[in-house]
Amino acid sequence: MKYFRKASLIFVLILMAICGNVFAQEQAPKKTRYLHISTNPSSVDLFTNAGIVDFANRPNYTSPAFIPIPEGSEDITVSFFHPDYADTTINIKLSQNDTSYIIIALRQTYDEDILVSHQETLKHRNRRNLGRTLQWFSIAPFAIGSVSTIVTLYNISKANDHKKAMENTRFKNENYDVHMRDFEDYRNSARTGKTVSKIFFGTGLLLLSAGFILSF
Numbered sequence: 001m002k003y004f005r006k007a008s009l010i011f012v013l014i015l016m017a018i019c020g021n022v023f024a025q026e027q028a029p030k031k032t033r034y035l036h037i038s039t040n041p042s043s044v045d046l047f048t049n050a051g052i053v054d055f056a057n058r059p060n061y062t063s064p065a066f067i068p069i070p071e072g073s074e075d076i077t078v079s080f081f082h083p084d085y086a087d088t089t090i091n092i093k094l095s096q097n098d099t100s101y102i103i104i105a106l107r108q109t110y111d112e113d114i115l116v117s118h119q120e121t122l123k124h125r126n127r128r129n130l131g132r133t134l135q136w137f138s139i140a141p142f143a144i145g146s147v148s149t150i151v152t153l154y155n156i157s158k159a160n161d162h163k164k165a166m167e168n169t170r171f172k173n174e175n176y177d178v179h180m181r182d183f184e185d186y187r188n189s190a191r192t193g194k195t196v197s198k199i200f201f202g203t204g205l206l207l208l209s210a211g212f213i214l215s216f
Contacts, residue, residue: 032068033098035076039063040105047079053089055081056124063104069094082106083118131214138207145200152193159186 037046045059048067059081061067069076079089085106094100109115162183169176 033071033094034100035067035069035078035092035094036099036101037061037063037065037067037078038101038103039080040103041082041085043082044085044104044106045081047081049077050079053079053081055079055087055118055121056128058125058129066099069100080104080106081118081121083122084115085109086114127214128216131211131216134207134211134214136211138204138211141200141204141207145197145204148193148197148200152190152197155186155190155193159183159190162186 042063044063045055046061046063046065046067047053047055047057048060063080067076067078073094075091075093077089077091079087081087086109088104088106090104092100092102162179165179166176166183169179
C-alpha cells in the first residue's frame with residue numbers, strides 16, 4: 001500500500017509537470033517569421049499569394065520589405081511589378097529560421113507594348129486610388145448634412161410649438177407677437193437648414209458615386 005501511494009504521487013507529479021510544460025509552450029509568445037526581399041531596382045511593387053495578380057491594385061508591399069510569414073508556411077508566391085521592367089512571379093522556399101533573405105534582379109524590358117500596358121496599369125491604379133479617396137471625402141458632407149438635418153428637425157419642432165401657441169391665443173396681444181416672431185425665426189432657420197442639408201447630402205452622394213465608379 002505504501003509503495004502504491006508513492007508510485008501514485010510520482011505519477012501525479014509527472015503528469016502535472018507534463019501539463020505545465022504544455023501550458024507554458026502554449027502561453028509562450030510565438031516568434032514571427034519574416035521574408036526580407038530586396039530588389040534591383042528598388043521600390044518595386046510586391047504582391048503576395050495572389051492567384052490572379054491585378055497590378056492595378058495597391059501593392060501589398062514595396063521593396064525593400066519585410067513580409068510576415070503565416071505559421072506553418074514553407075513557401076510564398078510573390079509577384080513583382082515595375083513600369084520599366086518585365087513582370088516576374090516566383091515561388092520562394094522559406095528557411096526554418098526566423099528570417100529568410102532574397103535579392104531579386106528584374107529584367108528590364110524594351111518592348112513598347114509592355115511599357116504602354118504598364119503605364120495604363122498605373123493610370124488605372126491612380127484612378128482607383130482617387131476613387132477610394134473620394135469615398136473617404138464623402139463622409140464629411142454626409143456628416144454635415146446629418147447634423148444640419150437634426151438642427152432642421154429641431155427648428156421645425158419649435159416652429160410648430162409656437163404655431164400651436166398662436167392658435168391657442170384668442171386675442172392678438174404681446175404673447176401672440178412674441179410667438180409670431182419666434183415662429184418666423186424658427187421657420188426661416190428650418191428652411192435654410194433644409195437647403196443646407198440638401199446641398200451637403202447631394203455633394204456627399206456625388207463624391208460617393210464618383211468614388212465607386214473610379215474604384216473599378
